[in-house]
Amino acid sequence: xxxxxxxxxRMTIHIATLDDLDEWLKLTLALWPDSDSNELREILINIHQxxxxxxxxxxxxxxxxxxxxxxxxxxxxxxxxxxxxxxFLEGIYVQPAYQQRGIGQMLVQRAEQxxxxxxxxxxxxxxELSNSTGKAFHKKAGFEEVERVIQFIKIL
Numbered sequence: 001x002x003x004x005x006x007x008x009x010r011m012t013i014h015i016a017t018l019d020d021l022d023e024w025l026k027l028t029l030a031l032w033p034d035s036d037s038n039e040l041r042e043i044l045i046n047i048h049q050x051x052x053x054x055x056x057x058x059x060x061x062x063x064x065x066x067x068x069x070x071x072x073x074x075x076x077x078x079x080x081x082x083x084x085x086x087x088f089l090e091g092i093y094v095q096p097a098y099q100q101r102g103i104g105q106m107l108v109q110r111a112e113q114x115x116x117x118x119x120x121x122x123x124x125x126x127x128e129l130s131n132s133t134g135k136a137f138h139k140k141a142g143f144e145e146v147e148r149v150i151q152f153i154k155i156l
Contacts (some may be wrong), residue, residue: 001128010060010062011058011103011106013056013058013120014059015055016055016057017048020055021041023057023065024068025046027065027067028066032094033071034092053073054070054087055071056071056107058103058106066095067092067095067098067103067107069079069092069093070081070090071089073085073086073087073120074087074088078124080146083121085088085119086122087111087118087120087122087123087137088125089111089125090125092111094107102134104141105140108142129148
């Protein structure tokens with residue numbers, strides 16, 4: 001189902017293609033501004049080429065990319081998951097000027113459909129402990145918190 005296209009309230013959601021790469025990268029950098037743009041570009045190309053991942057772009061009624069989400073199928077440990085594979089919401093972002101309009105909820109609904117199409121019974125995600133906006137969004141979208149972790153490393 002590589003050519004899925006969804007339209008709602010003059011917004012469209014479609015699977016990202018290489019034609020979307022520059023806009024997809026720009027949106028991804030808005031979500032993760034400390035990331036290396038060349039590395040992110042490679043990650044997005046790999047998502048596009050993967051059978052277990054998809055990226056989605058949201059466009060407004062003028063065709064401008066205003067949001068994205070990246071999804072993957074995970075077969076390794078996912079906190080709270082009971083069945084594998086698990087669909088995982090790797091990243092989701094809507095430009096601030098378009099937030100609070102239900103676009104993020106539309107993306108989550110599309111993620112749920114993608115997960116079901118892939119044979120998944122669960123959709124998982126994560127958010128940094130300090131990201132109160134992300135936590136509130138996930139709760140509003142129906143996700144349940146299953147674990148909190150602070151990870152450590154010691155250089156030897």
